[in-house]
Amino acid sequence: MPNQIDKTAPIWRLPLLGIIAMIMILAMLRLGIWQLDRAEQKRDIANKLQARASFSVRDIASIAGLNPEEIRFRSIRLTGKYLSEQTIFVDNQVVNGGVGYQVFTPFKVDSFDHLVLVARGWVSVGVSREELPTIDTNDQQQELVGRLNNPPAEPPLWNDDYSVQNGSVWQYLPISEVSSVLDAKVFPLVVELAPEASDSAELVRKWPEIDDQWVAKHQGYAFQWFSMALAFFIACLVLLIKGRKTRPVS
Secondary structure, three states: OOOOEOOOOOHHHOOHHHHHHHHHHHHHHHHHHHHHHHHHHHHHHHHHHHHHHOOOOEEHHHOOOOOHHHHOOOEEEEEEEEOHHHOEEEEEEEEOOEEEEEEEEEEEEOOOOOEEEEEEEEEEOOOOOOOOOOOOOOOOOEEEEEEEEOOOOOOOOOOOOOOOEEOOEEOOOOHHHHHHHHOOOEOOOEEEEOOOOOOOOOOEOOOOOOOHHHHHHHHHHHHHHHHHHHHHHHHHHHHHHHHHHHOEOO
């Protein structure tokens, strides 16, 4: 009876397409779990930022021996001078839809054996990349206040065949390489200058805020992946049932 419906076909006879579908569903679930992990990481960072924001401002020499991750986001005070001739421009930075550079100037702190890279703000690339923007810098003795943060990280899909540095322009800031170029010890974290600080008028300071929106974003991504996995599973189940009903027995 060639048209009789086979209702006892074992699971191992599922077509290859069904196996691929299961792998895709598992991948979607794994991505959802990964996004939940990212949400927890961002929640931890946000909590640390909020806690450290309430700490008193410290001189950098007093916390220099601590693990960088333990002092990230701490409010810090620097007393010394800018080394304006060694200013660094980190390329491909976008602020308010405009493309430009983040400006970092080494700061020689009094009675401290490391230079500190001060993130002073963003400046537009201007008319041409052939000429770097002019940044007014006060080279006199002064006091700065800001927060400690990680230096700009290696861009996604970075190819090591590319040059990290071209003169004063860098693609990101590997501290060991910056230290070699400046021929000086460089502190592993940068100082993001306080938004209200007085500095060059060309610079825009808009540092990323770490708050509950970071957590909600990853939770939203996780929900999307889980929803896609469920919808895909239901669609595959419906197709499988239809296929079993219409498949003749050989």
